[in-house]
Amino acid sequence: MASGHVTKRAKYKTTIKDPGTPGTLRMTLEKILFVPHNPKSAGKLDVEFRYIKGQKHTKEGSNKPPWLNLTNNQNGSFIFEFENYSDLHDCRDFVGKVLAKSGEVSEKPTVAYPDEQLSAAEMELRIKLLQEDSELQKLHKQFVLSGVLTEAEFWATRKKLLDREASKKTKQRLGFKSAMVSDIKPSTDGRTNKVTFNLTPEIILQIFAEKPAVHRAFLTYVPNKISERNFWTKYFRAEYLHSTKNSIAAAAEAAEDEELAVFLKQDDILASEARRKIRRVDPTLDMEADEGDDYTHLPDHGIFRDGNKEMTESQNELYKRTLSQDINRHAAVVLEGRAVDAEFEDTKAVAEALAQSKRESSNKGESDGDTSRERIERLSRMTEIEDLQGSNNLPLAPLCIKDPRDYFDSQQANALRTSGDALGGTEQIKSSLSIPEVYSSLRESISSIKAMGWKEPIVKPEVAYQVFDALTNSISNTKHNIGKNPQESVLDRLPRKTKEELLHSWTSILELLKHFWASYPITTSYLYAKVNRLKDAMSNIYPQLEEIKGSVPSELRHQVSLLVRPMYQALDAAIQHYEASMQKRSTQSGEKPNGYV
Amino acid sequence: MASAPSKLYADDVSLVVVLLDTNPFFWSSSSLSFSQFLSHVLAFFNAILTLNQLNQVVVIATGYNSCDYIFNSASDLNRSFENGRMPVMSSSLLQKLEEFLIKDEQLSKGEPEGRIKSSLFSGSLSMALCYIQRVFRSGALHPHPRILCLQGSPDGPEQYVAIMNAIFSAQRSEVPIDSCYIGAQNSAFLQQASYITGGVHHKPQNLDGLFQYLMTIFATDLHSRSFIHLPKPVGVDFRASCFCHKNTIDMGYVCSVCLSIFCKHHKKCSTCGSVFGQAQSEAASASDKKRKTPET
Numbered sequence: 001m002a003s004g005h006v007t008k009r010a011k012y013k014t015t016i017k018d019p020g021t022p023g024t025l026r027m028t029l030e031k032i033l034f035v036p037h038n039p040k041s042a043g044k045l046d047v048e049f050r051y052i053k054g055q056k057h058t059k060e061g062s063n064k065p066p067w068l069n070l071t072n073n074q075n076g077s078f079i080f081e082f083e084n085y086s087d088l089h090d091c092r093d094f095v096g097k098v099l100a101k102s103g104e105v106s107e108k109p110t111v112a113y114p115d116e117q118l119s120a121a122e123m124e125l126r127i128k129l130l131q132e133d134s135e136l137q138k139l140h141k142q143f144v145l146s147g148v149l150t151e152a153e154f155w156a157t158r159k160k161l162l163d164r165e166a167s168k169k170t171k172q173r174l175g176f177k178s179a180m181v182s183d184i185k186p187s188t189d190g191r192t193n194k195v196t197f198n199l200t201p202e203i204i205l206q207i208f209a210e211k212p213a214v215h216r217a218f219l220t221y222v223p224n225k226i227s228e229r230n231f232w233t234k235y236f237r238a239e240y241l242h243s244t245k246n247s248i249a250a251a252a253e254a255a256e257d258e259e260l261a262v263f264l265k266q267d268d269i270l271a272s273e274a275r276r277k278i279r280r281v282d283p284t285l286d287m288e289a290d291e292g293d294d295y296t297h298l299p300d301h302g303i304f305r306d307g308n309k310e311m312t313e314s315q316n317e318l319y320k321r322t323l324s325q326d327i328n329r330h331a332a333v334v335l336e337g338r339a340v341d342a343e344f345e346d347t348k349a350v351a352e353a354l355a356q357s358k359r360e361s362s363n364k365g366e367s368d369g370d371t372s373r374e375r376i377e378r379l380s381r382m383t384e385i386e387d388l389q390g391s392n393n394l395p396l397a398p399l400c401i402k403d404p405r406d407y408f409d410s411q412q413a414n415a416l417r418t419s420g421d422a423l424g425g426t427e428q429i430k431s432s433l434s435i436p437e438v439y440s441s442l443r444e445s446i447s448s449i450k451a452m453g454w455k456e457p458i459v460k461p462e463v464a465y466q467v468f469d470a471l472t473n474s475i476s477n478t479k480h481n482i483g484k485n486p487q488e489s490v491l492d493r494l495p496r497k498t499k500e501e502l503l504h505s506w507t508s509i510l511e512l513l514k515h516f517w518a519s520y521p522i523t524t525s526y527l528y529a530k531v532n533r534l535k536d537a538m539s540n541i542y543p544q545l546e547e548i549k550g551s552v553p554s555e556l557r558h559q560v561s562l563l564v565r566p567m568y569q570a571l572d573a574a575i576q577h578y579e580a581s582m583q584k585r586s587t588q589s590g591e592k593p594n595g596y597v
Numbered sequence: 598m599a600s601a602p603s604k605l606y607a608d609d610v611s612l613v614v615v616l617l618d619t620n621p622f623f624w625s626s627s628s629l630s631f632s633q634f635l636s637h638v639l640a641f642f643n644a645i646l647t648l649n650q651l652n653q654v655v656v657i658a659t660g661y662n663s664c665d666y667i668f669n670s671a672s673d674l675n676r677s678f679e680n681g682r683m684p685v686m687s688s689s690l691l692q693k694l695e696e697f698l699i700k701d702e703q704l705s706k707g708e709p710e711g712r713i714k715s716s717l718f719s720g721s722l723s724m725a726l727c728y729i730q731r732v733f734r735s736g737a738l739h740p741h742p743r744i745l746c747l748q749g750s751p752d753g754p755e756q757y758v759a760i761m762n763a764i765f766s767a768q769r770s771e772v773p774i775d776s777c778y779i780g781a782q783n784s785a786f787l788q789q790a791s792y793i794t795g796g797v798h799h800k801p802q803n804l805d806g807l808f809q810y811l812m813t814i815f816a817t818d819l820h821s822r823s824f825i826h827l828p829k830p831v832g833v834d835f836r837a838s839c840f841c842h843k844n845t846i847d848m849g850y851v852c853s854v855c856l857s858i859f860c861k862h863h864k865k866c867s868t869c870g871s872v873f874g875q876a877q878s879e880a881a882s883a884s885d886k887k888r889k890t891p892e893t
């Protein structure tokens with residue numbers, strides 16, 4: 001396997017069903033060459049390895065022949081059928097090696113699948129995860145492609161990642177356009193006064209969503225009472241009347257035409273909804289206080305629509321609709337998002353789908369009787385002053401800690417140990433003085449300073465110089481200690497490369513340790529082999545850590561060795577465990593070298 | 598707090614809440630006398646108040662039995678010198694300190710035994726945080742608060758939970774805790790408090806120059822810290838050790854109720870008494886069975 005090429009007899013198949021062309025497959029570090037036995041046959045192949053993205057193969061023991069499927073970066077694939085599985089495995093390992101190498105150059109992740117048949121979707125997902133997470137990709141390359149962990153083992157510890165990714169698949173929904181429906185401008189034919197509105201199901205859905213009364217009218221009138229065309233004509237007539245702001249004319253026309261009146265009147269569904277919403281407003285909100293902010297009625301204030309100032313008239317309130325109402329309603333609908341997702345061809349379907357989705361959502365959370373009680377509860381919640389309330393009577397057992405000193409000893413002992421101060425020294429000699437004595441000596445100190453004033457000078461110049469000198473010295477000696485940000489971590493002071501190497505060492509060590517400890521107790525020869533593999537991989541990390549230490553300038557070395565020390569300790573602990581259990585195994589069951597318990 | 602004149606606060610205006618260790622047992626055994634200490638510290642307070650007119654110093658005495666506010670520069674506005682010996686505010690601080698010590702003594706119950714007892718650090722730290730919270734709520738204009746602990750007494754392990762809670766709450770409200778340890782050993786609490794909150798911890802080597810240390814390190818306002826080099830610890834090892842044997846461990850069992858750490862599986866948590874479910878041996882044998890089946 002160490003050689004730079006492999007040659008096997010195989011059949012080259014363009015598809016799975018293709019019976020295949022017999023010939024010789026030769027793989028070098030750069031290329032894949034297939035030469036058919038019959039020189040006239042067309043199946044000759046000469047592909048560079050850098051185009052190969054991944055490989056799949058059939059599993060020994062499955063009823064499929066030994067097939068190796070190499071996928072290239074254009075989603076094409078080359079299938080080879082071997083004479084036996086050992087040939088297949090040789091080729092698979094070779095491809096794995098080459099891909100691992102080439103992966104260092106091109107950042108395309110490669111996924112190899114020994115011992116596992118995966119669906120295309122699962123494979124896609126894994127590749128996607130690797131592509132999105134460079135750290136994961138690095139680990140994968142480092143351990144899976146080098147054979148320390150199998151593909152299955154690697155992913156077994158990340159099942160959650162795979163699951164979550166899968167469930168996240170619900171795709172983003174398209175929202176409503178932010179343009180207002182009233183902005184739909186008709187086209188004219190240029191000769192007559194006739195205008196034409198182009199209504200798409202999209203626009204209709206938006207109209208229905210923003211104007212529930214129109215939606216209801218459509219469901220009741222069309223097509224039994226009036227035709228759809230007629231319905232929309234009346235709708236736009238009403239819109240036109242609104243835009244003229246002539247509420248007297250609007251009132252007059254509405255009196256004559258029942259259906260037109262529906263469009264001209266205030267939307268009663270919206271109005272009742274608004275009333276319901278007001279009931280749910282935070283009860284502590286003082287809406288009257290905000291009223292003073294409304295100055296639209298003052299001269300030179302107000303909203304202009306289509307170049308005309310919107311006037312507030314007192315008569316014919318019923319037929320008046322302000323722009324702010326329209327904008328607010330539109331904004332609310334856009335923010336709500338569309339509940340109806342499918343593409344619709346005709347208006348009837350749109351109307352019914354919307355009605356259906358509304359029924360569903362109202363079934364979910366609408367029992368009006370509850371709202372008043374809910375409101376009272378909210379009110380008491382909002383006005384409650386937390387500090388004055390008793391505990392919430394949660395069904396929890398109170399935490400009772402017998403001796404908090406344990407926490408101190410557990411954690412802080414180390415802190416003191418490393419800072420170089422003997423912990424044992426805490427047992428200071430107790431002063432021989434009694435309580436009154438110590439207090440009175442303290443009070444004497446105060447009286448003396450009161451009488452004498454501050455010491456003069458407070459610090460002797462030479463002492464001040466010494467202190468200043470020592471401080472400056474220690475600061476400049478640890479100049480790597482200094483960053484702009486006092487919160488900056490030790491890592492940030494190291495060269496970028498060292499920092500990355502250290503972080504990566506940690507993640508690789510953690511990955512190995514996770515698998516290592518999870519393999520105990522060893523119950524099968526499989527786990528036995530896995531532990532051996534992991535132990536070898538862990539041993540290989542020691543020289544790498546030494547190398548990192550050696551690569552930094554001497555003044556940073558201490559910092560780096562502090563960071564590396566816990567890594568050594570974690571590895572040492574694992575290897576110690578490994579050796580101890582090996583010893584136990586050999587003494588216990590010498591006749592079972594394979595590691596069965 | 599007297600209402601400060603409504604001036605715009607610059608980013609270098611500081612509120613320094615100083616926790617002053619007044620544990621008489623510590624001071625009776627310290628190489629630095631309490632009067633010398635006060636001399637350095639009072640001069641330091643004066644210096645801070647002179648650095649910026651809007652700076653504020655609040656002093657809380659950390660006693661042996663109690664804690665109390667003993668000084669607030671916002672209410673002691675007299676900055677004149679009393680017969681040339683020291684500022685009036687310093688003598689009012691000393692006055693309050695004396696009264697505090699008398700009260701603290703009255704609260705004593707019996708002689709402490711064994712080693713020097715710790716002072717009530719958790720109490721003064723909580724008082725400092727309460728004061729700072731009040732300042733935060735006083736409106737948009739307030740000085741940048743920080744806490745400075747001047748401590749010499751040894752740590753009180755029995756205060757662990759309270760102190761750590763205070764440290765974390767300081768961390769959450771972004772209040773750095775600076776600490777200057779003047780005792781014989783170092784204090785793990787102070788190191789951790791400064792480390793977690795992004796403050797500075799220092800243990801002066803030469804206590805005769807305490808004032809110089811205070812001025813060089815602890816007078817630096819938070820804004821200036823972004824470009825001034827201050828001493829930094831080499832790193833603190835916060836690795837855990839087990840509660841049962843005090844051994845440093847890499848892996849262990851953690852009580853899910855109180856977060857105690859054990860090196861071995863126990864039936865019951867020795868700290869909080871919670872009973873741990875499912876014996877380990879059962880779990881192990883169940884997983885053994887599972888593992889044996891695939892036999893790859």
Ligand SMILES: [Zn+2]
Nearest residue numbers: 839841842860
């Ligand atoms: Zn233990």
Ligand SMILES: [Zn+2]
Nearest residue numbers: 852855866869
């Ligand atoms: Zn517990």
